[in-house]
Amino acid sequence: MYKVKEMADLSGVSVRTLHHYDEIGLLIPDSFSPSGYRLYSKTNLERLQQILFFKELGFGLVQIKEILDQPGFDRKEAMMAHKELLIKRKNRLESIIETVEKTIQSIEGGLKMKEKEMFDGFSMEDIQKHKEKYSKEARKKYGAAIVSETERKTDSYTKEDWANISSKTEEIYKKIASRMDYGPEDEEVQQEVGKWRQLITDNFYDCTFDIFRGLGDLYVDDPRFTKNIDKHKKGLASFLKDAMHVYCDRHSK
Amino acid sequence: MYKVKEMADLSGVSVRTLHHYDEIGLLIPDSFSPSGYRLYSKTNLERLQQILFFKELGFGLVQIKEILDQPGFDRKEAMMAHKELLIKRKNRLESIIETVEKTIQSIEGGLKMKEKEMFDGFSMEDIQKHKEKYSKEARKKYGAAIVSETERKTDSYTKEDWANISSKTEEIYKKIASRMDYGPEDEEVQQEVGKWRQLITDNFYDCTFDIFRGLGDLYVDDPRFTKNIDKHKKGLASFLKDAMHVYCDRHSK
DNA sequence: GTTGACCCTGACGCTGCGTGATGATTTACG
DNA sequence: CGTAAATCATCACGCAGCGTCAGGGTCAAC
Numbered sequence: 001m002y003k004v005k006e007m008a009d010l011s012g013v014s015v016r017t018l019h020h021y022d023e024i025g026l027l028i029p030d031s032f033s034p035s036g037y038r039l040y041s042k043t044n045l046e047r048l049q050q051i052l053f054f055k056e057l058g059f060g061l062v063q064i065k066e067i068l069d070q071p072g073f074d075r076k077e078a079m080m081a082h083k084e085l086l087i088k089r090k091n092r093l094e095s096i097i098e099t100v101e102k103t104i105q106s107i108e109g110g111l112k113m114k115e116k117e118m119f120d121g122f123s124m125e126d127i128q129k130h131k132e133k134y135s136k137e138a139r140k141k142y143g144a145a146i147v148s149e150t151e152r153k154t155d156s157y158t159k160e161d162w163a164n165i166s167s168k169t170e171e172i173y174k175k176i177a178s179r180m181d182y183g184p185e186d187e188e189v190q191q192e193v194g195k196w197r198q199l200i201t202d203n204f205y206d207c208t209f210d211i212f213r214g215l216g217d218l219y220v221d222d223p224r225f226t227k228n229i230d231k232h233k234k235g236l237a238s239f240l241k242d243a244m245h246v247y248c249d250r251h252s253k
Numbered sequence: 254m255y256k257v258k259e260m261a262d263l264s265g266v267s268v269r270t271l272h273h274y275d276e277i278g279l280l281i282p283d284s285f286s287p288s289g290y291r292l293y294s295k296t297n298l299e300r301l302q303q304i305l306f307f308k309e310l311g312f313g314l315v316q317i318k319e320i321l322d323q324p325g326f327d328r329k330e331a332m333m334a335h336k337e338l339l340i341k342r343k344n345r346l347e348s349i350i351e352t353v354e355k356t357i358q359s360i361e362g363g364l365k366m367k368e369k370e371m372f373d374g375f376s377m378e379d380i381q382k383h384k385e386k387y388s389k390e391a392r393k394k395y396g397a398a399i400v401s402e403t404e405r406k407t408d409s410y411t412k413e414d415w416a417n418i419s420s421k422t423e424e425i426y427k428k429i430a431s432r433m434d435y436g437p438e439d440e441e442v443q444q445e446v447g448k449w450r451q452l453i454t455d456n457f458y459d460c461t462f463d464i465f466r467g468l469g470d471l472y473v474d475d476p477r478f479t480k481n482i483d484k485h486k487k488g489l490a491s492f493l494k495d496a497m498h499v500y501c502d503r504h505s506k
Numbered sequence: 507g508t509t510g511a512c513c514c515t516g517a518c519g520c521t522g523c524g525t526g527a528t529g530a531t532t533t534a535c536g
Numbered sequence: 537c538g539t540a541a542a543t544c545a546t547c548a549c550g551c552a553g554c555g556t557c558a559g560g561g562t563c564a565a566c
Contacts (some may be wrong), residue, residue, distance in 0.1 A: 056352070057349055057350070057353055057356070075360055076357060076360045076361065079353055079356055079357045080357060082353060083357070085348060086349060086350050087350060089346055090343060090347065092344045093339055093342055095309055096309070096339060099309070099310060100332055100335060100336045103272065103310075103332055104329060104332045104333060107329045107332065123393065126296045144388055174482065197366055
């Protein structure tokens with residue numbers, strides 16, 4: 001006759017587990033000591049082994065009770081049904097793993113885009129470098145914040161996210177290009193400029209007017225930006241810079 | 254703005270689930286109607302999609318909250334760690350499935366043994382047939398019960414179980430054979446006979462004295478039994494019958 | 507104004523124990 | 537033999553993720 005702790009040590013389960021099995025009638029000790037201690041027999045121990053075996057196989061305690069208590073229970077049937085269930089789970093797991101792999105790749109795709117050519121053909125580094133030239137004070141004020149915040153925001157972007165941002169950018173450029181004849185102060189142009197700043201704020205960093213103005217300068221000062229933007233229409237880079245300045249002048253005070 | 258039911262229908266989750274997500278702060282509706290109705294925005298719907306996506310991948314709600322709420326959260330890291338976890342689960346499942354398959358085979362093995370040659374070289378059918386000849390009354394009394402009870406008990410036996418029973422049987426036969434010179438009433442012989450009856454009771458059916466006596470007769474009447482038992486020692490079958498009769502005479506009244 | 511569809515907030519149930527809390531009992535040690 | 541350390545017992549809450557009533561407002565339609 002074993003006491004709970006002994007049973008627990010012999011079988012590797014916890015005392016609480018034995019209490020639990022007693023509670024639910026899965027393994028009731030053979031006898032009790034006068035003081036109410038649970039006393040388990042060898043038969044009890046054997047049953048416990050069986051319980052643990054079926055538990056290992058993923059059966060629920062209720063099912064185990066059925067299997068062990070009903071002598072007429074068709075064990076083979078139960079095992080085969082259980083096997084089906086396990087195989088389904090396995091298949092499900094496999095397809096989930098595939099999805100996870102795809103997701104990882106898509107994240108990596110996003111990261112690559114971010115590193116190489118996210119910002120309409122230029123990297124954040126380029127912008128950052130300009131900022132440094134543009135104003136040491138501004139850099140102290142915003143530079144570090146921009147980089148870190150952008151990284152935070154863009155960390156999780158997927159290819160689709162980038163494609164989405166890209167197409168929105170294109171749209172804005174296109175609209176502004178179509179209104180170049182009306183001058184940088186044109187209402188529609190100004191509205192698009194506002195959208196542009198908002199898009200940057202939403203997707204990259206908190207684009208203050210100071211920074212936005214500097215970004216406009218960048219479009220003209222950095223020939224790579226200029227070239228890229230002028231692809232949409234000749235002179236768009238310069239026009240954009242002017243329009244952004246007007247926008248900032250109007251809003252910053 | 255969608256009300257709960259609409260959200261539920263749009264996303265396929267239950268209303269209770271949305272309540273739950275609200276409770277745990279995973280998806281709090283954008284606004285509330287004056288009467289306290291939950292009103293979900295499109296943004297809420299999008300977030301719900303994301304939640305369901307990660308849930309599909311097996312993430313817990315707490316983790317999903319982390320992933321969605323902390324912009325700096327390293328999604329790739331999380332996905333890769335999660336993948337590891339999933340693969341471990343999958344491997345575990347695979348080995349469990351193997352074990353289940355083995356168990357099924359072992360059950361089948363047991364069934365085969367039961368059908369073919371379980372009972373020291375004879376099937377239950379043989380015994381049953383004899384019973385029918387032996388006594389129609391006894392058959393009415395016990396026959397059906399024996400078969401069904403035996404089937405119940407032996408249903409779950411594995412090869413090892415059978416081997417175990419077999420070796421115990423051998424042992425008993427051997428001991429009795431070694432005491433044949435002392436006559437069927439010898440104490441040790443009688444003890445072994447008792448063990449034999451107990452073994453039958455434990456493993457096959459409730460072996461009453463009537464039945465046990467009949468079984469003794471069977472050993473002599475059926476040449477297949479006789480031959481098989483006499484393998485251990487010449488005349489053992491007949492000696493066993495006598496010893497079993499003595500045993501039954503002593504105990505049944 | 508009444509019906510029916512929908513909304514709300516509790517609150518318990520399920521699985522398989524973990525983890526105390528609190529008190530009795532047994533065992534070990536000096 | 538007395539006391540401290542183990543071990544025992546019985547509550548009972550906690551966790552995950554909702555399902556499922558229960559009891560009671562709200563809203564639009566007829």
